[in-house]
Amino acid sequence: MSGKYTISREDWSLHRKGEIDRERHREKVKEAIKKNLADVVSEESIILSDGRKVVKVPIRSLDEYHFRFDTGKRKHAGQGDGNSKEGDLLGSDQKKADGPGKSPGAGDEPGVDYYEAEITIDELAQLIFEDLGLPNLQQKKKPELASEAFEFKDVRKMGISSNIDRKRTIMEAMKRNALKGGIKGTYNITRDDLRFKTWDVTFKYESSAVVLAMMDTSGSMGPWEKYIARSFFFWMVRFLRTKYQNVQIVFLAHHVEARETTEEEFFTKGASGGTRCSSVYKLALEIIEERYSPQDYNIYAFHFSDGDNLSSDNERCVRYVNELLKICNLVGYGEIEGPYYHASTLRNAFKKLSDNNFTSIGIKDKSDVYPALKKFFHNRNESKA
Amino acid sequence: MHPTLELKALDEATEKIDAIARNFNLDFYDMYFEICPADIIYSFGAYGMPTRFSHWTFGKAYHKMKTQYDYNLSRIYEMVINSDPCYAFLLEGNSLVQNKMVIAHVLAHNDFFKNNHYFKRTTKKMVESMSTAANRIREYEFKYGRDRVESFLDSAIAVQEHVDPQHHISAVAKKTEGHEEHGCSVGKCSHGQCSNKHSQGASPSPYDDLWDLDQKECAGKCGGGEQREKKFPRQPEKDLLLFMMEHARDLEEWQRDILSIIREEMLYFWPQMQTKVMNEGWATYWHMRIIRELDLTGDEAVEFAKMHAGVIHPSRYTLNPYLLGLKIFEDIEKRWDNPSDEERAKFDRKGNEGKSKIFEVRESENDISFIRNYLTRELIDDLDLYLYKKVGHEWKVVDKDWEKVRDGLVRNLYNCGYPHIVVENGDFGKRGEIYLKHIHEGMDLDVFYLEKTLPHVFKIWGRPVHMETAVDGKEVLFSYNGEKVSKKFI
Numbered sequence: 001m002s003g004k005y006t007i008s009r010e011d012w013s014l015h016r017k018g019e020i021d022r023e024r025h026r027e028k029v030k031e032a033i034k035k036n037l038a039d040v041v042s043e044e045s046i047i048l049s050d051g052r053k054v055v056k057v058p059i060r061s062l063d064e065y066h067f068r069f070d071t072g073k074r075k076h077a078g079q080g081d082g083n084s085k086e087g088d089l090l091g092s093d094q095k096k097a098d099g100p101g102k103s104p105g106a107g108d109e110p111g112v113d114y115y116e117a118e119i120t121i122d123e124l125a126q127l128i129f130e131d132l133g134l135p136n137l138q139q140k141k142k143p144e145l146a147s148e149a150f151e152f153k154d155v156r157k158m159g160i161s162s163n164i165d166r167k168r169t170i171m172e173a174m175k176r177n178a179l180k181g182g183i184k185g186t187y188n189i190t191r192d193d194l195r196f197k198t199w200d201v202t203f204k205y206e207s208s209a210v211v212l213a214m215m216d217t218s219g220s221m222g223p224w225e226k227y228i229a230r231s232f233f234f235w236m237v238r239f240l241r242t243k244y245q246n247v248q249i250v251f252l253a254h255h256v257e258a259r260e261t262t263e264e265e266f267f268t269k270g271a272s273g274g275t276r277c278s279s280v281y282k283l284a285l286e287i288i289e290e291r292y293s294p295q296d297y298n299i300y301a302f303h304f305s306d307g308d309n310l311s312s313d314n315e316r317c318v319r320y321v322n323e324l325l326k327i328c329n330l331v332g333y334g335e336i337e338g339p340y341y342h343a344s345t346l347r348n349a350f351k352k353l354s355d356n357n358f359t360s361i362g363i364k365d366k367s368d369v370y371p372a373l374k375k376f377f378h379n380r381n382e383s384k385a
Numbered sequence: 386m387h388p389t390l391e392l393k394a395l396d397e398a399t400e401k402i403d404a405i406a407r408n409f410n411l412d413f414y415d416m417y418f419e420i421c422p423a424d425i426i427y428s429f430g431a432y433g434m435p436t437r438f439s440h441w442t443f444g445k446a447y448h449k450m451k452t453q454y455d456y457n458l459s460r461i462y463e464m465v466i467n468s469d470p471c472y473a474f475l476l477e478g479n480s481l482v483q484n485k486m487v488i489a490h491v492l493a494h495n496d497f498f499k500n501n502h503y504f505k506r507t508t509k510k511m512v513e514s515m516s517t518a519a520n521r522i523r524e525y526e527f528k529y530g531r532d533r534v535e536s537f538l539d540s541a542i543a544v545q546e547h548v549d550p551q552h553h554i555s556a557v558a559k560k561t562e563g564h565e566e567h568g569c570s571v572g573k574c575s576h577g578q579c580s581n582k583h584s585q586g587a588s589p590s591p592y593d594d595l596w597d598l599d600q601k602e603c604a605g606k607c608g609g610g611e612q613r614e615k616k617f618p619r620q621p622e623k624d625l626l627l628f629m630m631e632h633a634r635d636l637e638e639w640q641r642d643i644l645s646i647i648r649e650e651m652l653y654f655w656p657q658m659q660t661k662v663m664n665e666g667w668a669t670y671w672h673m674r675i676i677r678e679l680d681l682t683g684d685e686a687v688e689f690a691k692m693h694a695g696v697i698h699p700s701r702y703t704l705n706p707y708l709l710g711l712k713i714f715e716d717i718e719k720r721w722d723n724p725s726d727e728e729r730a731k732f733d734r735k736g737n738e739g740k741s742k743i744f745e746v747r748e749s750e751n752d753i754s755f756i757r758n759y760l761t762r763e764l765i766d767d768l769d770l771y772l773y774k775k776v777g778h779e780w781k782v783v784d785k786d787w788e789k790v791r792d793g794l795v796r797n798l799y800n801c802g803y804p805h806i807v808v809e810n811g812d813f814g815k816r817g818e819i820y821l822k823h824i825h826e827g828m829d830l831d832v833f834y835l836e837k838t839l840p841h842v843f844k845i846w847g848r849p850v851h852m853e854t855a856v857d858g859k860e861v862l863f864s865y866n867g868e869k870v871s872k873k874f875i
Contacts, residue, residue, distance in 0.1 A: 010419060018431060073828065074774070
């Protein structure tokens with residue numbers, strides 16, 4: 001006897017529910033990240049990502065909360081290979097130190113279950129930069145060098161078949177069919193319907209920017225302070241790259257004397273001794289003079305210190321910063337405030353500066369990096385831009 | 386293979402498998418198979434049902450499953466739905482042997498849906514019900530705004546597990562209880578009277594002493610207090626969703642409807658969660674036996690063996706329900722076919738009853754009773770099952786003793802692995818606040834999650850929420866007043 005059964009194959013191409021809700025989830029992830037930018041911006045896994053394109057951002061607000069047992073406290077059941085015994089080690093949480101999700105058997109291992117969104121650094125940068133603007137954009141002298149660029153902005157009836165414009169071609173076929181009173185949905189595409197995307201050759205002028213990253217490396221600047229500076233410069237450079245084709249960074253470290261260093265040295269090596277900030281400003285001015293003519297370059301100077309400057313030096317600092325302001329698009333000073341209060345002499349001294357292009361920022365905490373970025377790059381002359 | 390040829394081959398195979406299954410006395414609803422592309426199968430997997438309403442949490446699940454599929458980490462070969470006719474979706478690109486195994490597997494699931502006692506009350510028209518519910522929710526989105534509906538769904542989903550699958554039983558009990566309560570409130574209730582009432586009409590049963598336990602409690606309360614407080618609800622209510630749906634004061638109609646949708650869908654899925662081990666074990670048991678009856682070529686046999694091995698692959702961190710269920714069914718069959726002398730003497734087992742026994746088990750048990758009654762010491766040793774726990778930063782095996790392992794398993798399955806929470810008081814402090822109580826069975830709640838879930842209850846109930854539980858042996862009351870969570874020791 002044979003029962004009743006049916007086998008069929010339907011057209012599912014219009015079933016989009018999964019994709020639609022997936023998109024909604026993605027939107028929520030983005031919203032959550034945006035709300036959380038202050039924490040995300042200085043997330044170590046991103047700043048120290050070593051060029052990885054995709055980073056993981058923990059998002060607790062998208063956990064699906066419900067009443068549940070504490071996985072860490074309860075007993076779970078598992079199955080061995082035949083000779084397991086009490087005390088056998090199945091896994092360890094400490095492995096998480098070298099990157100979440102890397103522990104063996106991740107996925108079915110209990111415990112690690114908060115949601116991590118994967119996001120490319122570019123997407124993240126877009127979110128961060130949404131509110132940032134470049135103040136004081138000056139027209140620099142057009143550099144001699146212009147590069148050829150291709151832009152697809154035209155549509156023609158002839159072309160290479162790899163450049164076919166599907167949407168327009170279908171539209172043409174629909175139009176033609178409709179004119180003839182043709183049946184809906186059946187398009188025999190004729191040669192006449194074909195549309196091709198075509199390019200134009202344009203010239204792109206190189207615009208360049210240079211970031212003068214200055215940092216106090218005196219004894220009081222520990223790894224944490226350097227990390228803060230590092231996350232700030234990380235995003236600053238990325239942001240400027242969205243605006244200029246060519247962004248260079250010059251690293252200047254100083255204690256009593258200033259010198260140019262490599263990036264690695266800049267963020268890792270510490271020196272000791274006192275602090276004389278004017279030394280680094282002086283060096284910055286010299287380097288600009290030598291290499292980066294303000295006519296060709298947009299110059300951004302930013303200095304991190306803990307503010308413990310020799311008081312006798314403050315006067316000179318203000319003078320140099322005033323000079324920098326004449327040639328730079330922006331000059332910033334970030335003071336990393338230690339756990340205990342001390343009246344900073346340098347930041348007070350800078351209060352005299354009234355120039356619109358000077359920003360001074362106090363940073364106490366990892367989460368202050370994002371507000372600092374926002375303050376530094378807020379659109380001062382939006383109306384003009 | 387050309388699609389139409391493929392369909393034809395599949396059709397022939399299905400006819401054979403169907404006949405073999407019937408020969409084995411499997412008893413199933415008519416089948417409706419459909420071949421779907423991967424993203425469709427995965428969306429069904431994420432939603433639990435193709436026609437279910439739309440929500441970002443399903444999108445999240447879909448994304449996760451799809452990604453795993455895209456990276457070739459896991460694969461769902463089929464998805465089957467408890468309905469009449471029974472729907473099953475086959476993954477496009479399955480080979481013919483894969484489909485044969487899947488079809489055999491699905492027929493056994495179908496038999497289980499049709500015959501297992503716990504599925505008796507599930508509607509067989511859920512595909513349609515969910516579809517109309519989804520339409521209603523979409524209308525609400527148009528009417529009241531997507532964000533409002535979404536955030537209310539967020540809250541309803543946060544407490545969706547707190548339903549009472551036995552509600553039909555307690556509902557009957559409540560009716561009888563009504564009279565009794567009436568008697569109590571007049572203050573005439575005494576122990577004698579109450580027990581009298583129970584024995585009236587019914588002949589004495591072996592459970593009378595259990596009924597009496599209830600009475601004692603009742604008598605104590607009634608006799609002791611002159612101004613006895615009117616309790617609301619009268620008995621602690623496990624069905625939090627139903628309770629809030631009926632009694633939350635400020636809910637709008639569409640919100641009550643959403644609660645009822647979530648509740649109905651949870652009640653529909655509950656038996657599947659309750660019988661996961663059995664259901665998968667049963668399907669695996671039968672796909673093996675059915676495939677053995679088919680004439681497979683050498684290559685096909687190897688392919689089947691590979692796939693089957695993948696299905697019953699053990700895991701160190703969780704129990705594979707396919708494997709555990711299969712082993713228990715096979716063990717039952719063996720022990721009822723060839724009982725030991727002791728079993729013959731003690732339990733009057735005659736032998737050669739294996740098949741009829743496993744059919745009886747598939748009809749009358751759920752995972753808890755299945756494991757408690759049939760997971761033997763020998764099986765636990767043979768399968769090398771253990772309990773493990775977090776010790777410091779490490780996950781370690783902590784129990785190998787067979788009784789502890791079995792009981793640990795049962796404990797984790799209790800209430801489908803969700804905490805048992807009841808409504809103690811729906812008018813706490815006479816301020817209309819809701820007081821929930823976690824019935825603590827030795828496992829603490831995740832406090833972080835608890836604190837994040839209370840606001841969802843608040844959102845539905847509309848007034849402050851309290852939850853009594855115990856943390857590290859101390860009784861604690863968590864409260865949320867609309868602004869912040871506070872906790873105090875009781």
